Amino acid sequence: DAKTTQPNSMESNEEEPVHLPCNHSTISGTDYIHWYRQLPSQGPEYVIHGLTSNVNNRMASLAIAEDRKSSTLILHRATLRDAAVYYCILDQTGANNLFFGTGTRLTVIP
Amino acid sequence: GAGVSQSPSNKVTEKGKDVELRCDPISGHTALYWYRQSLGQGLEFLIYFQGNSAPDKSGLPSDRFSAERTGGSVSTLTIQRTQQEDSAVYLCASSSRQALSGANVLTFGAGSRLTVL
Numbered sequence: 504d505a506k507t508t509q510p511n512s513m514e515s516n517e518e519e520p521v522h523l524p525c526n527h528s529t530i531s532g533t534d535y536i537h538w539y540r541q542l543p544s545q546g547p548e549y550v551i552h553g554l555t556s557n558v559n560n561r562m563a564s565l566a567i568a569e570d571r572k573s574s575t576l577i578l579h580r581a582t583l584r585d586a587a588v589y590y591c592i593l594d595q596t597g598a599n600n601l602f603f604g605t606g607t608r609l610t611v612i613p
Numbered sequence: 614g615a616g617v618s619q620s621p622s623n624k625v626t627e628k629g630k631d632v633e634l635r636c637d638p639i640s641g642h643t644a645l646y647w648y649r650q651s652l653g654q655g656l657e658f659l660i661y662f663q664g665n666s667a668p669d670k671s672g673l674p675s676d677r678f679s680a681e682r683t684g685g686s687v688s689t690l691t692i693q694r695t696q697q698e699d700s701a702v703y704l705c706a707s708s709s710r711q712a713l714s715g716a717n718v719l720t721f722g723a724g725s726r727l728t729v730l
Contacts, residue, residue, distance in 0.1 A: 535716045546617075546704050546721030547656070554716075590655070594717050599669040600646060601719060603656035 507591045512608045515581045523576040523607055525591030530571050535594035537601065538565065538576045540587040547590065547603070550576065586611045615639075617722035619705050625728045626695055634690045634725045638707030645688050646706040646719065647680055656704065662688065695729045702726050 508526040515521040527536065535554050539547040551558055551565045553574070558565040564577040578585055590606040618637040626632050638645050647659040658672040662682045673679070677695075682688040692699055703726075706719040 537716070537718075539719075544723075546706070546724050547719075548721065549718050552716050552718065599661040599663070600658040600672070601717065602658070603648070605655040 506602075507593060507604060509589075509591050509604065509607045511605065512610065514610045514612060515578075516612050517583060518580050521578040521581045521585070521609065523578075523589050523591075523609065524573065525575070526573045527591070527593055528572045530593055531595065533596040536565070536567060536571075536574050537592045537594050538563070539590045539592065539603070540585075541590070541606070542584075542587045550589070552594070581609075581611045583611050583613060585609065617705055617707055617720055619703075619722035619725050621725055622723065623726045623728075625730065627730050628697060629694055631691065631693045632695055632727060634692075634703050634705075634727070636688045636690070636705030636707075636722060638686065638688070638705070639709075639720055640686075642707035642709050642720075643685070644708045644717070645682055646708075647688070647690050648704045648706065649701045650704060650724070651701045659690070659703075692727075695727075697729050700727055700729045 535552050537552040538550040540550050541547040551560055551563050553565045553567050566575045588606040588608050590603050592601045620635045643664045645662040648656040650656050660673055660680045661669040677693045680690045702724040704721055704724045706721040708717055708719045
């Protein structure tokens, strides 16, 4: 299973931007980088994914390093509803599953 | 349906009993996954179904665990002779991934919380 490394926890003030880092130094050229989040008492939900270029959607932005060995999920304005565990995952070509680590628990302070 | 449905949402059982957990994936999704999540832990992969191919059972923790997917749609995860360590949230996900290439976006259900007394 491809491993990613994330901080166990982070805090952010409400209405401020949040940058959630992820290291994936063993990434292969065709592996996609995915982010999911898990709100309390819910299943994980898809946030964003990318391959090489930075990506934006209505939920977040994904900044991918040029060497692809790290990435950052950016929440532009944190709200209380963004408090969740955020998982950074490598979607490996040929793999049958996505490997979820323990993620980063984001606390949003009002 | 609009999303992935799982039932029951909560199940309390006695040690040694068998349990069945059901997953109804998004219509048209060919891939179906079962994960489990113990309290405060990440997700542990259990089993993967893709179309009519043989399932990937590499994550099943013991022979007490089995799963089937009938007609390429609904799936049932069965745990025989439950043990206390089986207590966890069992999550089902589906995706429209057609082949093992390209991005694979999963949609998860809300999970079935199993408590073994």
